[in-house]
Amino acid sequence: MIRYWWLGVIFLATLILPVVIGEFWIHIAVEILILALFAVSFNMIFGYMGQLSFGHAAYFGVGAYATGLLMVKTSIPLPICLAISMITAGIFALIIGYFCVRLTGIYFAILTMAFGQLMYYIIFQWYSFTGGDDGLQGIVPPDWILSATAYYYLTLVIVTAALIVIWFITESPFGYTMRAIRENAERIRFIGINVRKYMLINFAVAGMFAGLAGGLLGPFNRSIAPDLCNWHQSGVPVFMTVIGGPISFFGPIIGSVIYTFLFAFVTGFTEYWPLTIGLVIIFVVLYMPGGVMGLAKTKFKTPITKDLMVEAKGSMDTET
């Protein structure tokens, strides 16, 4: 593990970060962490399993609503709420995934999107339970994490722990089975592995972590809205992953940093954020296939880039 010394440096840097930066940037940093976890969980399906989910926000939203509803309507402590968020989102992902893993390619994308929109409309129209399009207000975090800095540290600890768990999952034999399924599902079936079962487990685990990320969002924003579940929100991890590079474990995290910074920067002086990000996406798709990590891989051959590529194993090279 000594070759990952720079990860330790980054972690130390994130620890002292709130001392250096102002309140506004702490908020941005919390958002980056939450969305990074969301994007990394998405990449478990996209990068490792090779399927594009366009309904990943459904689990993010379910997680957000689980924590939000529990905090508004009961007095369960936050850590338990977050655990329940993970489990609820995982159960939803398990049920929806059961159907989705039967399909691949564009049909997988459309079916995940259809289910995502289904969840969105249910949350949107179930006024008595979810508050409908008014959303949920007044999700106040407990006193010990009321300040932005305290909430930042809580998010940092939880997100880092979750990312380490995801890292170990993707580097386990299970993770390598997912890569093999991505490369050639038929051969893996011949070996005697139940491909659908593996895909379903991966889908559900990805949903759980998306739910955890969603759960962290409610107390941070003090409110949640049904828009968290719709397909625009599902597009966010797709951008982040494509900007950062799906070929690497760290790609979506870098994508989250770029996306969130860009958002904070651009909305500072123009209301035309969608136009800007739209042009950025077109630029990345046309001229930077593989995202930032893809660029780093070909242009900057330093030991750190090599470590960043640790998961790639030539995947995207063979597919084109």
Add this chain to the structure above:
Amino acid sequence: MDASMVFAQFMSGLSRGMMLFLIASGLSLIFGVMNILNFAHATLWLVGAYFCYSFWYLMQDYGFGLWLSIILAALTLAAIGWVIEVVLIRRVYKRELPEQLLLTYALILIFGDLIKIIWGVEDKLIDRPPLVASPVFIFGMPFDSYFIFVILVGFTVAIGLWWFLKKTRYGHIVRAAVFSREMVSALGIPIPKIYTGVFALGIFLAGLAGGVQAPIGSITLGMDMAVVIQAFCVVVIGGFGSLLGTFVAAILVGEVYAFSILFWPQGALVLIFIVTACILILRPWGLFGTPTRT
């Protein structure tokens, strides 16, 4: 609920279905031939509606203004579609699915903001010409006379597309390209030109649908978001690339929507999504599609 009310509801479902058909037919055509799922289809539909408004605004003193505006809007959108294909879509034929999807997704964001910049955020309303301004009575039930025009356009486009695909040389090429682009290209037919033509035709249909939509109610920002998902549902239910399937599925979705409004107003869209999910799980190629494509 008596028979005349059922009939009125049926007609309103039919006009809704025809609107969906106009949008979904272009989407299905583009996907069937080019294998590209155009996320931005409904946004271009909305751009068509705004163009129709602008043309109408310039010609509002003339009785034929609206009808001419609809045609002009469709032609403008065909030109926009042509440009999009040549400048952007052509570069990603060989790319992977997510990149193609993201590209058309980016178009939603860009065109959404361009609408805001060009036409502003206020709702636009078109005064209808006297011919379609007042309701007609069918079996004693009032029915929006403009909806009859919508239904007529829907049927005309369906027949026109059918004629184009079955009876003309270009239609034959397009249908052949659905099955094997390599074979078509081996016969010396320039595939990129066919693709550009098909994309422009698909966006033309979106523009026509937008023009037809424009006078129905006020034109508002964000109208496209609800429609795009329904159009996807129609294409999925009917089967990608199948004109007949799109037609039948559009009517089905329109009617399901119209009748579930009576019994369970909140559930209309939910019901459509459930139907779509069932179709995808049981018959991913749709009701009328061919299972060979993957």
